[in-house]
Amino acid sequence: MCNIINPMSNVVIKFGGSVLSNLDNIGIVAKKIATEFKKPPIIVVSAMSGVTNKIESVIDSVYNSRDLQKDFVFSTGEMFSAGIFSMFLEKFGRKSEPLCGWQVPIETNSSHGNADIKAVHKERISSLLERDIIPVVAGFQGICDGRITTLGRGGTDLSAVSLAVEFGFECCLYKDVSGIFEVDPSIIKSKKLDFISYESMHNASLRGSNVVSHKAVKYASEKNIKVIVKSIFDESECTVISKKEGDSKNLIALQKAFCIKLTGLDIPEIENSIISFNKKWCIFLSESDYLKNKNNFMIEKMYKVNLMHEKPINIGIFIRIAKKYSEMYGNMDTYSWICVSKDKRKELTRELYECFAV
Ligand SMILES: Nc1ncnc2c1ncn2[C@@H]1O[C@H](COP(=O)(O)OP(=O)(O)O)[C@@H](O)[C@H]1O
């Protein structure tokens, strides 16, 4: 089942790093847009895959920089892909113009590195669309007080959703997967969902299923705009994220967890940590706390396998599985988790899926 995007209708189309993995792929998707979309869509692009991580490591190697400089450099990956994508569109016969966030402009608050969108101005893009020129917007970025800001990792999804809201267009996120699955397809084979509610997707995104950024899902939910996730290489399938309450489903999301196991009660002061007591004391760290503390403590890199369940699950079965794999687990009304080492994560995920998937 899929709502095929109608090439005759107005649409915002976002291509993420997973699709923009090399120049050949950019050429292939740009050709498809240039030849199949009669009405000019608004294209929104991420940096090519791996580029933002590389930029981040360059920034870290130079200087523990202020947010202002960091965002300036961070935003360049998207500028590069917007320019290249636009060149390909022209090569395939369509007029196009690349735009940075500040040129649109997309106004944000001043939270560098994790800014929120305050306003999207339509005039410049509208004037391009009227003249049949395809705008290619660099995602993940905006402007505040004349300074470039970035929207947080995965933020291009948010750029696309906010443009779709402002223009009243459909919003389609093209990924390297044909939709949202009950489990990340790179971990195990599971069922693809035709629909998922904002709430379920938001919960899954917050707990590691970063296929769609949690900020984008929240924004779409607040503005009640449906978001379509699909693959450009298989147009027959997709997932629609919307208000529609779907049937009850279990989703599994994997999250990296950085964990200090304590021998005594000598608890270090670490911001935002969750202290969990389950036979042993341990502290889960955020990735940034992990980087700050990795030289001072023995920190284990683990995986938190989160099972999101809309109905209560059989707790006896869950605890039996949890104990088989780990001493660290938790059970709540709507989600349960088990923390395991990297080598056990697939096996555990498979067992949870087999026991609890609907
Ligand atoms: N439940 C899920 N369903 C589909 N894909 C998922 C899920 N959880 C994680 N993923 C991963 O998300 C990836 C796509 O997201 P991402 O790399 O952020 O895309 P992009 O950067 O192109 O927007 C897929 O390659 C897939 O491995």
Ligand SMILES: N[C@@H](CC(=O)OP(=O)(O)O)C(=O)O
């Ligand atoms: N390039 C940025 C923004 C982004 O949205 O990327 P992607 O769409 O590839 O997840 C990041 O890596 O966070």
